[in-house]
Each structure stands twice: as C-alpha cells, then as structure tokens.
Amino acid sequence: MSDPYRPEVRAWLAARSGEQQLTDSTDLFAEGLIDSFDLQELVSVIESMIGAEIILDDDNVHSFRTVDSIVRVWFRR
Amino acid sequence: MRLGNLTTVSRDASKRVWDQFDWPASIPLDMPWYSYDLLSCLGTNVIAAMSPDQILALSRAELNGFFSLNVHGIRLLLEGIAQRLHRPETPDDVSEYLHHLLDEENRHMWMFAAFCRRYGGGIAPNRMSKLATPSDAWGGDESFFGRVLVFERFVDRSNKILAEDETLPQIVREVNAAHRADEARHLVFGEGYFGALLSRVAPERRQEVIQYLGRYCESIVKSLCVGRSFESAEVVAPYVAARSVLASEAYAERLAATVADMMKPVLRSTR
Numbered sequence: 001m002s003d004p005y006r007p008e009v010r011a012w013l014a015a016r017s018g019e020q021q022l023t024d025s026t027d028l029f030a031e032g033l034i035d036s037f038d039l040q041e042l043v044s045v046i047e048s049m050i051g052a053e054i055i056l057d058d059d060n061v062h063s064f065r066t067v068d069s070i071v072r073v074w075f076r077r
Numbered sequence: 078m079r080l081g082n083l084t085t086v087s088r089d090a091s092k093r094v095w096d097q098f099d100w101p102a103s104i105p106l107d108m109p110w111y112s113y114d115l116l117s118c119l120g121t122n123v124i125a126a127m128s129p130d131q132i133l134a135l136s137r138a139e140l141n142g143f144f145s146l147n148v149h150g151i152r153l154l155l156e157g158i159a160q161r162l163h164r165p166e167t168p169d170d171v172s173e174y175l176h177h178l179l180d181e182e183n184r185h186m187w188m189f190a191a192f193c194r195r196y197g198g199g200i201a202p203n204r205m206s207k208l209a210t211p212s213d214a215w216g217g218d219e220s221f222f223g224r225v226l227v228f229e230r231f232v233d234r235s236n237k238i239l240a241e242d243e244t245l246p247q248i249v250r251e252v253n254a255a256h257r258a259d260e261a262r263h264l265v266f267g268e269g270y271f272g273a274l275l276s277r278v279a280p281e282r283r284q285e286v287i288q289y290l291g292r293y294c295e296s297i298v299k300s301l302c303v304g305r306s307f308e309s310a311e312v313v314a315p316y317v318a319a320r321s322v323l324a325s326e327a328y329a330e331r332l333a334a335t336v337a338d339m340m341k342p343v344l345r346s347t348r
Contacts, residue, residue: 036206036215037292040300043206048320053305055202 005049005075010067012045024067039064046074080170080266084177095184097255104196104246109133111140111249112242115235117302120327123318131310138306140249141197143235144189146300147256149203150228151186155179157221174266181259192252204300215289219274219282223290226267227339231297233260234338264342272346283347290343294336299323 006024014022017033028034034042042064043054054060054074063073104110109132116132116139118124124132158175161167167175193200233256239245240253275283302323304316312318322328 037296039206040204040296043204044299044303044316044320044323047304047316051314051316053202053303053308053316056204056206061206 003071006067006071008049009046009070012042013067016041022067024071026067027065029065034064042070046070050074080174084170084174095187098188098248098251100191100195101246101248104248106133106137108246109136109244110246111136111143112238112245115139115143115238117306117328118318118322119331121322121325123307123312123322127310127312131312135306135310135312137197138309139301140239141193142201142301142303142306143232144193144197144252145201145203146297147189147232148186148193148200149205150232150297151182151189154182154225154228155186157225158182161218161221171270178263178266181263185256185259188252188255192248201303201305204303205296217278217282217286219271219278219286220289222267222271222274223286223343224293226264226271226342227290227294228297229260229263229267230339230342231294231335233257233264234335236260268342268346271343275346287340287343287347291336291340294339295332297339298332298335302328 010022010024013028013034014020016038017028019026019031019033022033026033039056039061043056047054060073063069113119113132113136116124116135118127118135127135158179162172162175162179190200236253236257240250240257242250275286278286302319304319307315307318
C-alpha cells in the first residue's frame with residue numbers, strides 16, 4: 001500500500017520546498033525545507049491520500065520529518 | 078492610542094458573558110448555523126453536488142470549526158500575552174490594558190468552548206501547526222502582536238456576518254455579536270501597538286514580518302476547510318473533497334480577498 005504514495009509525497013515536498021535533491025531520508029525540519037505553514041498543507045495532502053483525519057500533536061509531528069517516516073507512519077496503518 | 082479609555086470601557090464591560098446567554102436546550106437542525114457565503118466550498122463543484130440537508134450539516138460543522146478556531150487561537154493569545162504582561166520593556170499602560178484583554182479573551186474562550194460542547198459535539202482539533210523552523214518568523218513581539226491583530230481582524234469580519242445573518246439561530250447570532258462588542262477595542266489596541274512595535278525594527282525585519290503574516294493569514298483561513306466537516310456532511314471521499322476545494326479557483330479568489338482584508342491593518346501600520 002505504501003509505495004504507490006511515496007513518489008507522490010516526495011514530488012509534493014520537492015515542489016513545495018524547491019529542493020531538487022530531496023531524498024527519502026532528508027530531514028525536512030532540520031534542513032528548513034518546510035515550515036509550520038507547509039506542514040499544515042502537507043497534513044491535508046496526506047489526509048486526502050489516506051482518507052482519514054490526522055490530528056497533529058507534539059507526539060506525531062515528528063512523523064513528518066522525512067518522506068520515509070511519513071510513508072511508514074501514515075500509509076502502513 | 079488612548080489606552081486609558083480602552084481600560085475604562087473594559088472595566089465597565091467586565092460583567093458580561095458569564096451570565097449573558099440563555100443557552101437553549103438544542104438548536105434546530107433544519108436551519109443553517111453558518112452563513113452560506115462563508116461556507117468553504119462556495120462556488121465549487123463540491124457544493125454543487127451536495128443536497129440541501131448535506132449543506133445544512135456542513136454549516137453546522139463549519140460553525141463548530143470556526144468557534145473551535147477561536148478557542149485555539151485565544152488559548153495561544155492568552156499564553157503569549159501572559160508571557161509579556163510584566164516584562165520591563167512592556168509599557169505600564171500597555172501592561173494595564175493587557176490585564177483586561179486577558180480577562181475578556183478568557184471569557185470569549187469559555188463562550189466559544191461552551192457552544193462547541195453544548196451543540197457541536199466538542200471542540201474540533203487545532204489545525205494550525207506551531208512547528209518552528211529556520212524559515213519561520215514566529216518569534217518576536219512584532220510577530221506575536223501581528224498574529225493577534227490579523228487573527229482578530231479575521232474573526233471580527235466573520236462575527237459581523239454571522240451576527241447580522243437573520244437566517245441563523247438566535248444563539249449563534251448572539252455569541253458572534255457578543256464577541257464583536259469586545260473585539261472592537263482589541264482591534265484598536267492591536268493596530269496601534271503592532272504599529273509601534275513594527276516602527277522599531279529594521280526595514281528588512283519589517284518586510285519579513287509582513288510576508289510571514291500574509292502566510293499566517295492564509296493558514297488561518299485554510300484551517301477552516303477540512304475533511305472532518307465534509308465527513309460530518311456525509312460527502313463521499315470527504316478528505317479528497319477538502320483538497321479539491323482548497324485547490325479550486327473559486328476558493329483561491331475568496332482566500333486572496335479575505336487575506337487582503339486581514340492584512341489591511343498590518344499594511345496601514347507600515348505607512
């Protein structure tokens with residue numbers, strides 16, 4: 001279930017951040033590639049893919065740190 | 078800015094809200110709760126495919142989302158104001174007024190939360206992220222009071238529409254009217270103080286704050302277009318529907334107009 005979404009997530013993030021060298025393990029927060037506004041948008045994008053609500057909190061916010069962790073946490077449930 | 082006057086009026090108004098409302102046991106479901114013109118999906122294919130009952134259900138969910146946004150926004154405001162109350166750099170008259178602002182905002186938060194709990198099935202989750210990264214201009218008093226200013230401008234604009242909409246239930250109109258009554262003072266204070274803070278920072282920082290606030294305005298408005306509301310209205314694929322609305326031309330046009338209005342006091346402060 002996860003792999004069909006991986007390229008879509010990566011492409012969205014690359015377009016949003018303008019980072020062409022984005023890999024699946026790039027730390028989006030540490031590299032400053034997405035900020036809180038981008039994250040809000042990303043949550044909405046992932047919700048539309050998984051068809052369920054994501055309630056962002058201090059615990060799960062780190063799952064949005066890399067493409068790998070996004071796919072692992074939100075597409076393999 | 079005449080802070081003495083604002084403080085006096087705040088003291089006179091301080092007894093309102095707690096016992097102001099005659100909360101009905103329930104609110105009719107066969108009437109809209111949120112103004113049609115404020116619905117997130119207005120002018121899109123999504124609303125065109127919805128039945129009248131689905132639109133009514135969406136209006137209930139989006140009103141609850143709007144009141145929940147107020148609850149979350151006010152909580153952040155209270156935290157930020159409390160941190161700044163007694164700092165040496167906070168002028169005495171500002172500190173004095175901020176105590177009243179805290180008092181009033183606390184009552185507003187209670188009022189919105191009470192509505193959500195009584196009629197809306199609870200407070201909807203906060204959609205605004207606080208993630209701080211190097212590209213955020215989150216910190217600094219000018220950013221904080223700028224956020225407060227545009228947030229209050231946004232809710233006041235919606236409160237006006239909702240308070241004056243005669244198609245809505247009386248209690249919905251009363252809650253919005255009550256909020257408006259106090260917000261007028263907050264907006265006067267907010268614009269004056271934000272302008273004073275902004276005038277003290279370097280031109281580059283000023284530009285950074287203005288840009289940042291523009292994006293902040295967008296995120297406030299977008300936080301009200303969520304899959305959860307379309308799910309409440311039993312729209313097929315509700316989370317896809319929310320994305321489709323956010324990506325629509327009709328939404329983009331209304332978003333731009335709303336953000337332009339929210340930014341007016343910010344831009345006035347730069348002149």
